[in-house]
Amino acid sequence: MAAPTTPPVIPSRRLRLPGLLEAVPGVETYWVRPGGVTAVRVHGGDEITVVDRQGRQRAEVTALGPAGEGARDLLGVTADAPATTLRALPATPHGIEDPVLATLVAHGLDPGELRAAYLFGEWSPAGSRETLRAAAPGIVLVAAPGGPMAVDEATGNPPSDLVLEVRRAQPRVAEVPPLPPPLAEPILDIRVDAATAFSYEVKAGQYIQVLDVEGRQCSDFLAFHAPMLQEGRERGLDATATRYFMGQAYPQPGLHGKFYDQDMEPLVEIVRDTVGRHDTFGLACNTKYYEDLGYFGHINCTDNFNEQLRPYGIEERAGWPALNLFYNTAFDAQNQLVFDEPWSRPGDYVLMRAGVDLVCATSACPDDIDPANAWTPTDIHLRVYSAERKFSMAMAHRPTPEHPASLTKETGFSPRTRALTRQFTEYRGYWLPTSFDGHGTIDEYWACRERAAVMDLSPLRKFEVLGPDAEALLQACVTRNVRKLSINQLVYSAVCNETGGMIDDCTVFRLADTNFRFIGGDEYTGTWLREQAERLGLDRVWVKHSTDEMHNIAVQGPASREILRELVWTPGTQPAFGDLTWFRFTIGRLGDHRGIPVVVSRSGYSGELGYEIFCHPSDGPAVWDAVWAAGEPYGMLPLGLDALDILRIESGLVFAGYDFDDHVDPFEAGVGFTVPLKTKEDDFVGRDALVARKASPQRRLVGLELAGNETAHHGDCVHVGRHQVGVVTSATRSPILRKNIALCRLAVEHAEIGTEVEVGKLDGHRKRIPAQVVRFPFYDPDKERPRS
Known part of the structure; x- marks a missing residue:
C-alpha cells in the first residue's frame, strides 16, 4: 500500500481587476508625479509608505494638522529642510487654481515657509521604501522634486x-470613490442615479463630460439638433452617416472624432476619452430585451429616455439607438456580436464638444442581468463646461494596468508642426503629423529621397540606464553585445522575452563607462528592465524614464550632412560632427559654445543618410527653427508619418505591432543580424529559445513584389494554392520603384527568392493578387546611402 501523500498546496487566487478593486483591504495607493505633490488625509495609527520606484529620487514629506496648520510630530520625523516643491507652487502657471496651493492659502499658510523631511537621495536604490506612522489625524503632503535633465551631461x-501607500489602522467601510475634480468651473454638475436618465440642453461650443463614478458602468447618450426640434423636425445622432464619414465604429479624439445626424450635420465631437473602449449605436436597453430573457417589467434606458424627452416633443421609441459609453462590445471572427464587462475605472470619462445647440439625454444603465455593468448598476456623473474654456484633445495611456492614466501630449516641436498642418494622429501617447498641408505624402517622400526632410520622432521612449551594473543589465536584456559598445557609439538591437519573442526593438547609446541611454518604442520596456534588474540581483543600476526630458527630430536625406555641418558645434572632448560615421553620436550645441545643448546621432528610419537631434522639449521650437533655416536653401520639407511609412517599408525597416510582436522572434522579423549567438558569450533573456528557433526556423520575413496596381494591406493572407503560407505585415506603393511591395512573414518552405505566391483579398480565396518573393530591402539593399 502506497504511503499517504500530502495534498498539494493550491495558492489562493482571485480576480485581477487593476484600478477597480484594492489589492489589500485597507490599503490605498497614490502616485506622485515627477515635480508634483500628492496630499492625503490620514488618521491616528495609519501607516504611510513612500516608495522610490525608479531610484535616485528624493521625496519631500510635509505634515499638517487636520485644519491645515503645521504639525511637528505627526509622523515622528523632523522636518528640518525646505519644502522646495511646495515653495515653488506660487510660480506654477496654474496659480491659485492649483488645488494644493489653494488648500494651503485657505488655511493661512505661507508655502514659502513650509519645511519637509527628506527621504531617499541621489543614490537610493530602485524600489526603496520608507514607512512612517501617523500619531494623530492630519494631512500628509509628499513631493517628488526635480528640475530639467541636462541633455549635454552624460550623468543625467x-x-x-x-508611490504613496496608505495602510489604514481602521479600514474604512467601502465608499463611493471620489470623483476627479472638475476640469474647469462647471455650468452643470449633476449625479445621474443608477437606473435613471437625465435630459438637459447645451449650447454650441459647450463641453459635455460623462464620468463613470464607480467603474464598469454603461451610460447611453442621445443628442438632438435643438433648432430643428423647434421647427418640428427630429434630427439626432445617426449611425450610418457617422460611420460613413469617420470610417470607424467608434469615433475617437482627433481627425475622426465627430458624430453626425442624418442631414450630415456634425452634432458632437469627441475631445477626450480615458477609456478607449465603447459601443456605438447599439440599442439602449429596452423592454423587449428584458422580456426575451424572462425579466418582465424590468426598468430600462429606453423607457427612461422616453420619459425624459417627452417635454421636448420627441416621439417615443421602442428602442433608442445611442452612443453607448463604456459599453464593451465587439464582433468576433464569426461576425457574432459579443460583449463583456466594461473597461472603465472609477473616474474615467468621455469629454464631448457640442457642434450646435443640443438637447441631450444621459442614462445610468439599469442592466443587472449580464456583464454590461458588471452585474451591478451604479451612478453616472455629468458635467457641462463653458464654450469659453479650451481643453486639449487626448486619450489615456497606461504602460501597465496598475499605472495611472496619462493623457495624450504635445511634443516639444508641436508649436512648429501645428503651424504647418492640421493632419495629426495619436501615436503612442503623443500627437504627430501624418502629412503637411501644402505638400502631402508624396511630395514629402521625394524630398527625403532627393534632398532632405525633417520629422518629429519624440514619442520614442527614452530611459537612462545608470550605475556600475548598467552594462551587465543591458547585456542580459538586449540581444546585441553591449560590452563591445564604445563611448559615443550606438547600436540597434532586439529585446526578447523568455520564449524568444520580441517585446521591443531599440537603440542603445553608450555615453560613458557606466552610463547608457536606451531608446525604444514601448513605455513598458522601462518597467521590464527594472524587473530584470531585480530578478538578476543587480542593485547598482538605475533605469530612469527620460522621455519627458528629451524629444527628438530626424533630419534625413542626401543633403542632411551639408544642412547640419555648420549648425552643430562640438567641444574638443567630443567627436566633430563631420567625423560622425554610421551609428555614432556626439554631444554638442547649436551654433557655438553658447547655443542650445543637443545630442546628434548618425541614425534614422528612412534608409537615407541622416541624423537625429535630441534636445530638451523646452528647446524644441528653437531647435526646429535653426534646422528649418539651415535646410530651406536645400529644399528641405517637413515629413509626416504617412511618408515615413513608405520610406521605412522600401528600406526594409520593421515596425512594432506590424512586423513583429512578442511571439515573433528576430529571425522571423527580419532582424536576425541583431542576435550574435556565436560571438556574444554572455547569457541574455531568450537566448536558449533563440538558439532553438534558429536551428528550426518556421517562418521568415521576405519581400514581395505584387502584380498590378492594387496594394496589399497589413494582415492580408498569402497563399500557395489552397492553403495559407504567410501573412503580409507591411505594404505600400513604392514611388521610386513604381511597384506595389510588401513585407511578408512566410513559411520557410516558400521563402526563396523567385517563389510565386498569391496575396488573398476578400475571403482569401475569391480574389488573389499574384506576387513574387524578391530581395529586400527593396530600396538600396546594401544600405550604401546611409553609410555614405
Missing part, C-alpha cells in the same frame, strides 16, 4: 515618480 538623472 531625470526626476521620476514616487
